[in-house]
Amino acid sequence: MLSKITVSPAPHISQPLSTQRVMLDVLIGLAFPMAASIWFFRQYAVLLLVCSVGSCLVSEWLVNVLRKKPNSLIDLSAVVTGVILAFSLPPAAPWWVAVIGGSFAILIVKMLYGGLGYNVFNPAMAARVFLAISFGTLMTSWTVPATAKDEALKKMTAANTHATTQATAMAWSKASLKGQENAVEVSKFYRDSFFGIEGGCLGETSALAILLGGIYMLFRKTITWRIPAAVLIAAVVVASIGWLIKPAAYVNPMYHLVGGGMMLCAFFIATDPVTSPLTVKGELIFGAGVGVLIMLIRILGEYPEGVMYAVLIMNALTPLIDRATRLIPAGGKPHVQ
Amino acid sequence: METRGKFSFPGGVHPPEGKQYSQGRPIEVIPNPKQVVVLLSQHLGAPCKPVVNKKDTVKAGQVIGSSDAFVSAAIHSPVNGTVKDITLAPHPVLGRTMAVVIDVDSSQNEPKLPVAGRFDAKFDVSKWTSEQICRAIKDAGIVGMGGAGFPARVKIEPNPAMPKTILIVNGCECEPFLTCDYRVMLEWTWQVLAGIRLTAKAAGVEKIRIGIEDNKPEAITIFNNAIETLGNEEDIQVVPVKTKYPQGGERQLIRAVWNKIVPTNSIPPVIGACVVNVATAAAIAEAVVFGNPLTHRVVSVTGRAICKPGNYYCPLGISVQELIDYCGGLTETAAKVVMGGPMMGFAIADFSTPLTKTNGGLTFLTRKEVTESKFNQTQTACIRCGRCLAACPEKLNPTKIAHAVKANKLDVAQEQYFMSACIECGCCSYVCPANIELTGYIKTGKLLVARARKKA
Numbered sequence: 001m002l003s004k005i006t007v008s009p010a011p012h013i014s015q016p017l018s019t020q021r022v023m024l025d026v027l028i029g030l031a032f033p034m035a036a037s038i039w040f041f042r043q044y045a046v047l048l049l050v051c052s053v054g055s056c057l058v059s060e061w062l063v064n065v066l067r068k069k070p071n072s073l074i075d076l077s078a079v080v081t082g083v084i085l086a087f088s089l090p091p092a093a094p095w096w097v098a099v100i101g102g103s104f105a106i107l108i109v110k111m112l113y114g115g116l117g118y119n120v121f122n123p124a125m126a127a128r129v130f131l132a133i134s135f136g137t138l139m140t141s142w143t144v145p146a147t148a149k150d151e152a153l154k155k156m157t158a159a160n161t162h163a164t165t166q167a168t169a170m171a172w173s174k175a176s177l178k179g180q181e182n183a184v185e186v187s188k189f190y191r192d193s194f195f196g197i198e199g200g201c202l203g204e205t206s207a208l209a210i211l212l213g214g215i216y217m218l219f220r221k222t223i224t225w226r227i228p229a230a231v232l233i234a235a236v237v238v239a240s241i242g243w244l245i246k247p248a249a250y251v252n253p254m255y256h257l258v259g260g261g262m263m264l265c266a267f268f269i270a271t272d273p274v275t276s277p278l279t280v281k282g283e284l285i286f287g288a289g290v291g292v293l294i295m296l297i298r299i300l301g302e303y304p305e306g307v308m309y310a311v312l313i314m315n316a317l318t319p320l321i322d323r324a325t326r327l328i329p330a331g332g333k334p335h336v337q
Numbered sequence: 338m339e340t341r342g343k344f345s346f347p348g349g350v351h352p353p354e355g356k357q358y359s360q361g362r363p364i365e366v367i368p369n370p371k372q373v374v375v376l377l378s379q380h381l382g383a384p385c386k387p388v389v390n391k392k393d394t395v396k397a398g399q400v401i402g403s404s405d406a407f408v409s410a411a412i413h414s415p416v417n418g419t420v421k422d423i424t425l426a427p428h429p430v431l432g433r434t435m436a437v438v439i440d441v442d443s444s445q446n447e448p449k450l451p452v453a454g455r456f457d458a459k460f461d462v463s464k465w466t467s468e469q470i471c472r473a474i475k476d477a478g479i480v481g482m483g484g485a486g487f488p489a490r491v492k493i494e495p496n497p498a499m500p501k502t503i504l505i506v507n508g509c510e511c512e513p514f515l516t517c518d519y520r521v522m523l524e525w526t527w528q529v530l531a532g533i534r535l536t537a538k539a540a541g542v543e544k545i546r547i548g549i550e551d552n553k554p555e556a557i558t559i560f561n562n563a564i565e566t567l568g569n570e571e572d573i574q575v576v577p578v579k580t581k582y583p584q585g586g587e588r589q590l591i592r593a594v595w596n597k598i599v600p601t602n603s604i605p606p607v608i609g610a611c612v613v614n615v616a617t618a619a620a621i622a623e624a625v626v627f628g629n630p631l632t633h634r635v636v637s638v639t640g641r642a643i644c645k646p647g648n649y650y651c652p653l654g655i656s657v658q659e660l661i662d663y664c665g666g667l668t669e670t671a672a673k674v675v676m677g678g679p680m681m682g683f684a685i686a687d688f689s690t691p692l693t694k695t696n697g698g699l700t701f702l703t704r705k706e707v708t709e710s711k712f713n714q715t716q717t718a719c720i721r722c723g724r725c726l727a728a729c730p731e732k733l734n735p736t737k738i739a740h741a742v743k744a745n746k747l748d749v750a751q752e753q754y755f756m757s758a759c760i761e762c763g764c765c766s767y768v769c770p771a772n773i774e775l776t777g778y779i780k781t782g783k784l785l786v787a788r789a790r791k792k793a
Contacts (some may be wrong), residue, residue, distance in 0.1 A: 005672065006707055007686050010679075010680060010684075010776065011776065012673060012680075012700070013706065018771075018772070019717055019770045022722065022770050117717075117720050273721050273722040274720050278723045278734065278736065279723070279734070327733060328755075330588075330598060330731045331598055331731065332600055334602040334757055
């Protein structure tokens, strides 16, 4: 009888919640934009998702085997990285780009730092930067969604003379800034961006699907409202400044919200717990920083989109933010003993 | 009548309440065991020294251990019998400590429940002075029976440097599974109320607030009715508080009921509060009115893994094994025996461990409950999700403290993350998805700091 009795420190009961369950909830949230991406981009989406997730899983398994560590694939974090990486690729990217990206994300950015919980940078975003630097042209060729109605396509072509090479919402916004487009005309397409009928990265096009996934995660308490709200509010504030001053050059803030990677970033990328701060104040600072940086890059930078750089810069600042926002106990700082 | 708890504190968790096993069982008296092992360390503060010798005959209520230290409480024999030995015995928390082993005289009368009806609305506290009450509390060796075991006299006695303005009575019983305080509130209402009024008189407070969690509406109602019968002589009120763990932690309860914060590393009297548990109040009434020392208490024997759960009036010193036998034994699936409740109790393997004054329950968890609990699973890396920060009722950063302790950086844990402010409630471990025993690490860190300080 005695041998069957266990002894351990208190507490002896626990919430039925594991890292695996947290990651599974993120994946369920990601299922909404995933469905949208498969609907819009069909075989391209499936191929990239399979290659990206597959290479992430194989890479993590390989590191586990080489380092003689227990199998960490079941925590599902590699799947999350794979899906987010695939979502940030152009739909027409070749399959091997996804494989290289997935391997880089897991081998270099995650496992070299010690695996889940120890990585400093968001693996998917770091890999995305790596790919953008290595394969510049491949990473900026965009496909019009398979479901785009002829009507919408006509509008796109009518409004944009560079449609074949610059079909993304953010490219249009950039063109407006350069005076090649009229921002007022471009802004009219924010509805298409919201539903996802536009060119853009695989999983970023449909703001609606991402929002649904985000709401699911908020409901499950997988994420808190703090980082998404801070990202979006900060972005709207910065976008509004330009828009109010010169609406012909600066697109509507709504257009910035639903276009590009903003939504995916706010709900799925910036909310990565490992690479974002721990404290409430820290989360707000981090989110606001990401939102402001995205908008600065979009408006002042040379790139049309800034999510990946914004996230990586704030990732690097996370330890500092954590330190700057250290908590004071409820009862105040203890007196010096 | 309003029984919904509007008052609370920030943070905390809400584990499954698990009160269904024993909350419907009236308090039942346990027959005297053949032997009791009375530990000489049943409170916070200096342990007692034995004042009896081997082979001495002792009477029920006789002092068998005492100490000259200010923060200490005398220990009494719960039975008539002969001292068999004075030796080391298993202690639920401290490993092995000194204890008086008494062979129980089988010819004595079986213990009886304190009869209901001894106290009523006509109970008059003016018969005793503050000094008399304090003396009676001291002589009876009463300690805080909610868990910490702080000697009650030290808590209650008026201190001119820190005048007390409020008496907060803890009827929360926020610990899952345990129902001993609940039964005491229902069945010994008038005795508890008498104890509360005596305590208030002794401490010299102006007002009395009784905090009861809103998952015990019957207790709230019964106390409200009793106070109504009492009339308006004293400023005494029931405050229904939200059902949330650790609502019954004294710092949390003061915040919920009085909206004041006890400074870190400080004690309630600093802000003029005195907190006593309902069971302690009952013991105080017993001691002041009848001169009976604290030798028995109500214990919830509960959980899915015990055949006959219930609330039992037991002599302090009865062993866990005897309680198990009396309650029909363990079920097949028993996997963990916890002295106390599942959030803050201590898991034991040695069933000869005796019951102490601070022990309100014995929780028997099944294999399934233990496996489902994270501590049977692998601990993985912290994913920095921040759930422990949100759950911490003291607004600490448990993961940072735990990792600093793990890296043996005790100065970081203390100076940057204020480890000493931790109340060890276990909320952080409860919510952690990575199965990290955060509370365990923090407790270890505090022990290491204490040890280093002793050496220095």
